[in-house]
Amino acid sequence: MKKRRIRLIVMEIIGLALGILYLVPFYVVVTNSLKSKRNILVDTIGLPETLGFENYPRAMEKMDFLKSLSNSLIITVLSLLLLILFSSMSSWVLVRTKTKISNAILLLFVAAMMIPFQSVMLPLVNLFGVDKLNLVNTRMGIIIMYIGFGSSMSVFLYHGFMKTIPLDLELAASIDGCNPVQTFVYIVLPLIKPISVTVAILNGIWIWNDFLLPSLVLQDKAIRTIPLAAQYFFGAFSKDWHLAMAGLNLAIIPIIIFYIFAQKYIIKGVISGAIK
């Protein structure tokens, strides 16, 4: 018994040491974001000389932080809401209709998961471009793209989950006089909440952090997202590490806040997404 206790304590110490090691990059960004340009040069590892937050307002201004934060929020939230609604609707009729067509459509969604973004990127930007659909540089354009790219995995996850829920409840609802739309809204949507959380989390992390797609279709400064804004500090001529560190911190803080509040759901969501 005693031996086991000692082993556990050793394990815990190793774990904590690793945990601290894992946090070093965060420590580096936070402390250096509070230093002056000179202070970073002479002492990169230590704590800041004085507790100064003056880098933050300047970094916020340079990356137009509030604007890019609100763009990221609008794009992520709208994409997720529509993605959840549309892909759950589609999966529901695919599960409840057992025909060759519904099988083929499901297969198409699943097969498309193998297509890397690079393979469709050039024709996509071309199709959404000025002389065609004219949706480049619009929030609506990128939201449609996220719905399209997110639908494969979402339909797959919803389909797998819906297969396991009993038909009886829906039948009872229709006997009670619900039309299909009402049945879907009042019966199905509440039942699939767990998988909706998973779909929202997996797609949310991806959409929020996505860089390549926005860099191709959001050239307009007014609608750029946080990753695009963060890129500003690392352009050809900026070597202002103190501002860059504040900028990176600004980009990281919203995610950490979200993580603290939604931790339980995030871990659960990732587990159920990973096992599929």
Add this chain to the structure above:
Amino acid sequence: MDRNRGKIMNKKMKKHVLFWSFLTPTLAAFFLVVIIPFFVGIYYSFTDWNGIPGKAISWIGSSNYSKIFSDEQVIKSFWVTIKYSLLAMLLINVIGFSLALLVTQKFRTANLLRTIFFMPNLIGGLILGYVWRFVFIKIVPIIFNTDMNMLAKSSTAIMSLAIVSTWQMGGYIMIIYIAAIQGIPQELLEAAKIDGANAWQRTKAIIFPLVAPAFTVSLFLTLSRSFMMYDVNVSLTNGDPARSTELIAMEIITKSFKESNFGEGQAQAVLFFVIIAIISIIQVYLSKKRELEM
């Protein structure tokens, strides 16, 4: 009887309308964004398309494809991608599995540690790459008391990419392994303990074989993710030094936009799809086979 038939027809029609109206929004976006560009892209890969609007596109056969195999930079990128992917796959899984073994022990801070190890996964690759750029350029030389910048030499730059990926994805893979480890029946471990098996013997004889399906999934997941990696590549090394750390995903972008050679970039992208598809199919096949064995 006629009335009855009418009713049935009506019901069938209604079902049909419901089916298609519930599918249309998703299908429309999906076709517009994925399916149509995919097939148009295959067509473009056989043309001299250069992305200039209004310019006529003409069919040039397979010459874009044959150019790929004689393009030194492409071949270099391909090898570097393989090297990086194998290294990242190995590191991520070793670290991920070790972390999982560690945090499934029953000590008080295990849950806190899980939270910490998973955290980098939520931060975008671009941001992470920039953070680590600072660490590699400014912090590492001080800690190890050296002038060497790991990002300046191609072999160490590849290593740096793998380290950052491990920091980013290790926690994700850890979660998969935790789920697998927790799925092991406790009685088995207890019985082994009673029979006198030590910790290493239990890990080897019980934990390893029972988490094997998770290994298959994780290995291929990390492999395909590494193969497609782009954002960390851009922010950490940006392909430097001398384009020696430019992975395939980034090479396609350079070829298309910087060299304005859309046709050739697209041909690379199509081949890229073929490679990813092969990896994915093997993954699905292996995990299905595992499922049957279980």
